[in-house]
Amino acid sequence: MNTPRLSQSLIRPRLKDSIIQEYTDSSALPLDSQKAKWSSEESMLNRFRLGLKLVDWPPVRHWLDVGCGTGRFFALAGEQGHRFDQITGVDITDALVRQARERQFQSPTRFEACDLESMPEDIDRVDLVTLVGVLQLCGCSLKDALGACLNRLNPQGQIFLTTKHLGWSVFEKDNLDPEPGHSWFLFDDVRRAVETAGVEIRKFGGFLPRNGKIVSLEKSHTLFLWGRKA
Numbered sequence: 001m002n003t004p005r006l007s008q009s010l011i012r013p014r015l016k017d018s019i020i021q022e023y024t025d026s027s028a029l030p031l032d033s034q035k036a037k038w039s040s041e042e043s044m045l046n047r048f049r050l051g052l053k054l055v056d057w058p059p060v061r062h063w064l065d066v067g068c069g070t071g072r073f074f075a076l077a078g079e080q081g082h083r084f085d086q087i088t089g090v091d092i093t094d095a096l097v098r099q100a101r102e103r104q105f106q107s108p109t110r111f112e113a114c115d116l117e118s119m120p121e122d123i124d125r126v127d128l129v130t131l132v133g134v135l136q137l138c139g140c141s142l143k144d145a146l147g148a149c150l151n152r153l154n155p156q157g158q159i160f161l162t163t164k165h166l167g168w169s170v171f172e173k174d175n176l177d178p179e180p181g182h183s184w185f186l187f188d189d190v191r192r193a194v195e196t197a198g199v200e201i202r203k204f205g206g207f208l209p210r211n212g213k214i215v216s217l218e219k220s221h222t223l224f225l226w227g228r229k230a
Contacts, residue, residue: 009185010166010178014139016115020093027095035096036069038133043209047132047224048073050212051160052080054203054226055128059156061085064126066116066149067092067134071100071109078106088123090114116140116148124152131161135190136182142193150197153229159199162207163190165223178221187223199227 027035038044061084065073068089084107091097094113101111112120116138129149138145150159166184170176178184187204194201206220217223
């Protein structure tokens, strides 16, 4: 495959039914990382730890996690002593949502099985939106995906996201093709979509999930972004 690298994000549409089936099958596996199809438990947790490090937590009273899976991000935040008036998780896979509802949390919870386009309208006025490894599977434009979340943010609300990075230098240097089945994004495209929604980016970069290190964008297949709405 000859991918148009470094010129435009690579959007690969996915049928919702195929995504749901894929994650319904993986939900039967024992570990949270396996259920959510991360490469390892540590790579999953390191993404969450990065969010826990970057987010300004004291103002966050209502947190919306999109693609929440089994709720492990919420659980890790609770283990670190964070408490909220409300934590809301949405995921396209009902089997994962059912498992999240069975988990014990330190804050009031709400979980919904839905996609970005069908989130209940009463999920609004949130102080934080997180999308960890979500954009690469939603199959819609960055503008639509991020707009569906960011229009729910309060003024000064925050966003933290990680996703696939098409600008990883190895793709060009070693003539590698991006992993199939996922969309891959150039940072400038993510930046424009976030800024169009009224968010000021406070920190961004590349991230090495296996060891939890922040690196320059071109040195990783994963990018992260943290920002605040005006």
